[in-house]
């Protein structure tokens with residue numbers, strides 16, 4: 001079981017120092033410097049973008065979070081980059097995305113990352129919905145992510161409101177469900193139209209610096225630009241002396257969740273993806289909640305093809321052509 005020490009953490013203000021384990025195959029990896037137990041009672045609301053309090057991070061400490069996924073192949077690329085640097089992150093998964101990509105959910109967990117939730121369908125304006133719909137989005141998202149993970153204990157009581165669209169009513173409901181509400185300390189605008197990987201890295205680094213060289217950083221692992229930015233970001237964090245802190249819930253969690261049968265994974269068309277015919281969309285795109293789909297449409301196809309081609313450059317030429325000709329998640333028109 002994954003165990004964390006609540007008593008020790010409380011005694012030292014929520015922080016549990018631990019020596020970073022060596023990173024196999026990468027002696028100069030950024031690594032994960034320590035684990036931070038995030039108990040809902042001590043941390044009901046997190047993130048100075050919206051709240052008075054945030055996580056008790058030290059100088060040059062950062063908690064990396066990813067929203068809106070999972071969505072192969074970008075989620076896979078981000079996971080690969082994190083694994084190369086032995087960095088642990090926190091994911092806020094959307095229920096319908098998790099249902100569509102349960103193998104990715106399990107890969108995230110089994111790589112040692114923390115899984116929180118981000119609603120059922122990612123409605124914008126969640127805070128303005130009536131209480132029954134808020135409850136449906138919160139509870140429904142948790143239920144689908146738990147089911148996709150294959151073990152309810154794998155899902156932390158961490159929730160990020162879609163679009164950070166908070167309201168007193170939404171926060172009251174989340175508190176009644178004993179969920180920590182995660183805002184963020186910094187964003188890198190990685191959902192913006194036309195933003196490049198380099199710009200994402202620059203924004204992340206400058207905003208960390210502006211907030212006292214620390215913070216909870218919000219990114220999106222469903223974006224091609226973000227998938228390209230993450231390796232650069234980790235390199236930059238290392239160069240600037242930052243350390244990554246892994247946020248975990250208190251209590252016991254399973255070491256691993258069962259992988260899905262290979263036949264189920266294969267049936268979902270992993271990497272490389274099959275190029276859909278004109279007018280078709282991939283399964284992953286169809287699975288995207290409408291608000292995410294709409295936001296995705298503002299991306300230009302040309303940019304996605306260019307970014308995806310760069311992402312895919314280590315693949316064979318034949319794979320590159322078929323995998324990303326029109327297969328990116330932003331190609332639905």
Ligand SMILES: [Zn+2]
Nearest residue numbers: 067068162163
């Ligand atoms: Zn989101």
